[in-house]
Amino acid sequence: MAESTIQVKVTAARKKTSLLRSLALPLTLSFPPSPPPTVRDVKSAIQQAYPSFPATRQKISLPETSKALGDDSAILFGSAGDAELAVGDLGPQVQWRTVFLVEYAGPLIIHPLVYHLPQLFYGADVEHSALQKSVYAMVLLHFAKRELETLFVHRFSHATMPLLNIFKNSAHYHLLSGLLLAYDVYRPAFSAPAVAGTWRANSSLLAAAWAVWVFAQLSNLSTHLTLRALRPAGTTTRAVPTGYGFSAPLRLTFPNYFFEILAWGAVCAMSGSLAAGLFLAVSGGQMLLWAQKKHAAYKREFGDKYPRSRKAIIPGIL
Structure with a gap:
């Protein structure tokens, strides 16, 4: 040598x-x-x-x-x-950005198909209620936002992930928030004649759900922009995030997860859909596991520099 x-x-x-x-x-x-x-x-x-x-x-x-x-x-x-x-x-590997784009494309394709072609899925026409129209708009806006964030906001610490993960990850969105949610919410049982006179037709409830949903989506976007600013393009720099959601009054390590759960909670409360509840339970449970694991990793990595008062995902609790 x-x-x-x-x-x-x-x-x-x-x-x-x-x-x-x-x-x-x-x-x-x-x-x-x-x-x-x-x-x-x-x-x-x-x-x-x-x-x-x-x-x-x-x-x-x-x-x-x-x-x-x-x-x-x-x-x-x-x-x-x-x-x-x-x-x-x-x-074999695939780009993280590609995985996200494929995941979120599923609901953007499935929901319009079920919503606009009820004869194909239910064998009957559906006079869509304000509730169904609201869920339809919320789902499309949510996943369109996700696609745009993937293209223009998110910076990834790892360039690729195993190719097989694209099928596992996509199944979660394509099946739970895609086919199952669409089929459940746009069916005749949620149509305008079926919900007339019930709580599902209450305009005040719909307005309140929309207010919570918009607040949660904008807050989620704000935290994503904060995280983007922490990592200069082309680097894997890591730093302690501060600002809205991360600092008082919420003091969370992952406020983006909290706001995501809040947005889907509004969809569940507004619709009473079991499919929406299932998607919220599965995705919320997964985010909880991610948040706890990453929260512990942040505390190990940054030591005394990491705020002791922060919780992982639920303000003041967890």
Whole structure:
């Protein structure tokens, strides 16, 4: 080994895919000693050696563990100026932005089909009630907002995710907030003649639900813009967010999740739809798990700099 370089030996992880077996591993990589190479540098060097194995598909870990090392992790070298890492194959990848766009496109396609073609789904025409029209508008506006945020607001810390996740993630939106919700709410039982004289036709209730929904959607957008401002384009910078939702009076780590739940809660209260309730329960439960896990991670990462009074997702409670 030349004195001006340090070496990293890369071996194959224990779980080998067909792609991993096709590579000539172990591979020895050489780096200048300064600045110290990171996991990102190792991934880039592996991709350069094996163009069929892109960095986004690689999982780098220590040989004795399966826990992935972060891209910004510095490589620890022994006294001889060398190190050993294991590389695994995450499988085919897809852009996070693409996943989001596909997820949210489902309800935008399904709801108009069910709403405008009732003969196809119910075998009868439906005289849509103000309630049905409100749910229809709320769903389309919500997911159109999601698509626009994906294109112009969100910045992703990871470029890709496993390809198979697009089917799992899309099923949640396409089935629960798409087909099931649309079929339940636009059916004849919620039509104008069917709800006439009932609480579902109460204009004050509809107006109150719209007020809560608009407030929640605008608040959700505000928190997304705050998070965008924390991460300059092309970076993975992380910082403690402050401002509306994050600071007093709510003091939440994930006010965007809270406002999302509030918006769908308005749809549930306005409609009394079991399908809307199911979607809220499933998505709210998932957001709760994400929020608690990420909240704990933030406290570990930022230590005393992270506000102790903040809750994860529900103000003053959780």
